[in-house]
Amino acid sequence: MPDIRAHTSTFYSPADESRAARNAKRGAARRLDRTARLRQAGLHDDAQAFADGHEPKSLRASSERRGQSLRALRRLRLPSHRATSDVLSGAYPFLAEAGLGEEGVFVGQDAWSGGGFCFDPWVLYQRGVLTNPNCVLAGAVGKGKSCLAKSLATRSIAFGRRVYVPGDPKGEWSVVARAVGGASIQLGGGSPNRLNPLDPGPRNPSLPAEQWRTVVATRRRTLLGSLAQSALGRALTAVEHTALDVALDTVVRCDDQPTLPRVVQALFEPAAGQGGASREELVSDGREVAHAVRRLVSGDLAGLFDGPSTVSFEPSLPMVSLDLSQIQGSDQLTAMVMTCTSAWMEAALTNTDGGQRWVIYDEAWRLIRQPALLARMQSEWKLSRGFGIANLLIVHRLSDLDAVGDADSGARALAQGLLADCSTKVIYQQEASETPHAARQLGLSVTEAAQLPELQQGEGLWRVGQRAFVVRHLATDGELDLFDTSARMTSRPNGMPVSSAEVRGNLS
Structure with missing residues (x-):
């Protein structure tokens, strides 16, 4: 060495x-x-x-270079770092979504932060968080979406809001309406109640007489056209539109309270030639339309819409529902009935002084499968802000929208537009096969889409504007007893009902 x-x-x-x-x-x-x-x-x-x-006496950020001063000549600069929320939560576990604020209806617990979650579409619209108050609620059967809808409705009443259910195919809202001091109007099954979907409703005092007549005429013409197209399963031709308009004008001139039977009679037997067509041409052009609309005033639906209304709509009640559980028929016929009942109720909701109101469309998959009825619903969605109304659309899955028309049809575009006009989207557990479709429809991130199949009963993914939350709905024992939609499935063999505590245990 x-x-x-x-x-x-x-x-x-x-x-x-x-x-x-x-x-x-x-x-x-x-x-x-x-x-x-x-x-x-x-x-x-x-x-x-x-x-x-x-x-x-005063030190600037770089005024000293001594180690004891805890200051440096240069500011601390660290390279940026990007990671997933799962990784960052381990590095700094105190980051969580601040929520939507404490104003509004208490829904439950934010699963990501552990804090309470409140929701109010009117407050959020005023803050600019939402562009419209409309909501869509989707979820598989038995996952708790009906319980959430009823909880939102009943808790909103304490904040001065009113709730209206234009069509209740299963009759689940009747007991809820009566429990909160509202009313349930039953149709069919031998009930003497009758509705006239052509009722003008209470007049809007802010509109001049001529403008009010135009609004009522447009509403009636749109309703009849939607019913005819739904019954025929196709769009009306130009001559059929003319025949229907002439029949409606004839009945309105002769009677201040036009009814569907009178319109059908005017289609079969026009008084004279009008609208550029002779009497014989009107008979020929309106024959198929007359037979289509006739289904609502004869046969198994006789007595429902074949005369003046025998019940009145009281908008001051906290909740009003229309019970259609006794009406049996095809999905197409049920959709037509729901259209008539919703038109009758909506005619009373056009008053801008009516306050803030929920309008809940339960089992709406029946309606959105009919293109003509879907177009009418979209029109109502567009006007919701002017009337102070928040629409809630309840479906089982978002793929129900794909059942409307062909892929490139105008009907499919209407269905997608209806979803786009809902700023709040609540998705309960979906089947694994439905998750990719729901993610595309809602523009979910990979993390958000991964949550859908893993959601438990009572949990939902909330997309409020551009923000996302996983919320566990919390219901009281009284609400569970009132909202239970599976009493027959959960009762014991001896017929005794299952207690709310046991139901709560199943939810957890």
Whole structure:
């Protein structure tokens, strides 16, 4: 190995200079250098203070370089780092969504933050979080979406809102309406109640008489056209539109309270030629339309819509529902009935002084499968903000919208537009096969889409504007007893019902 040599020397310092003196000399040199730097930077006051041996009273972010000052000449700069929320939660576990605020209806618990979750479409619209108050609620059968809808409705009443259910095919809302001091109007099944979907409703005092007549005429014409197209399963031709308009105008001129039977009779037997067509041409052009609309005033639906209304709509009640559980028939016929009942109720909701109201379309998959009825619903969606109405559309799955028309048809575009006009989307557990479709429809991120198949009963993914939450709906024992839609499935063999505590245990 080569020799290792150590080179040493002796450190000499003046004998009369102590360590303190040397430190003082080095400090003076640093002050001179610092003073020159400050004067060069234009900080003359600080420079003079350093020259006199005094430190300035106020320190800037880079005014000292001593380690004890806890300040540095340069700001701390770290390279940016990107990671998933799962990784960052381990590095700093105190980051969570702030929520939507404490105003509005308490829904439950935010599963990601553990805090309470409140929702109010009117408050959020005022804040600019939402562009419209409409909502869509989708979820597989038995996952708790009906319980959530009823909880939102009944809790909103405490905030001064009213709730209307234009069509209740299963009769689940009747007991809820009566429990909160509202009313349930039953149709069919031998009930003497009768509705006239052509009722004008209470007049809007802000509109002049001529404008009000135009609004009512347009509403009636739109309703009849939707019913005819739904019954025929196709769009009306130009001559059929003319025949229907002429029949409606004839009935309105002769009677202040037009009814569906009178319109059908005018289609079969027009009084005279009008609208550029002779009487014989009107009979021929409107024959198929007359037979289509006739289904609503004869046969198994006789007595429902074949005369003036025998019940009145009381908008001051906290909740009003129309019970259609006794009406049996095809989905097409049920959809037509729901259209008539919703038109009758909506005619009373056009008053802008009616306050803020929920309009809930339960089992709406029946309606959206009919293109003509879907177009009418979209029109109502567009007008909801002007009337202070928040529409809630309840379906089983978002793929129900794909059952409307062909892929490139106008009907499919209407269905997608209806979903786009809902700023709030609540998705309960979906089947694994439905998850990719729901993710595409709602524009969910990969993390959000992964939550859908794993949601438990009572849990839902809320998309409120551009923000997402996983919320566990919390219901009281009284609500569970009132909202239970599976009493027959959960009752014991001896007929005794299952207690709310056991139901709550199943929900957890």
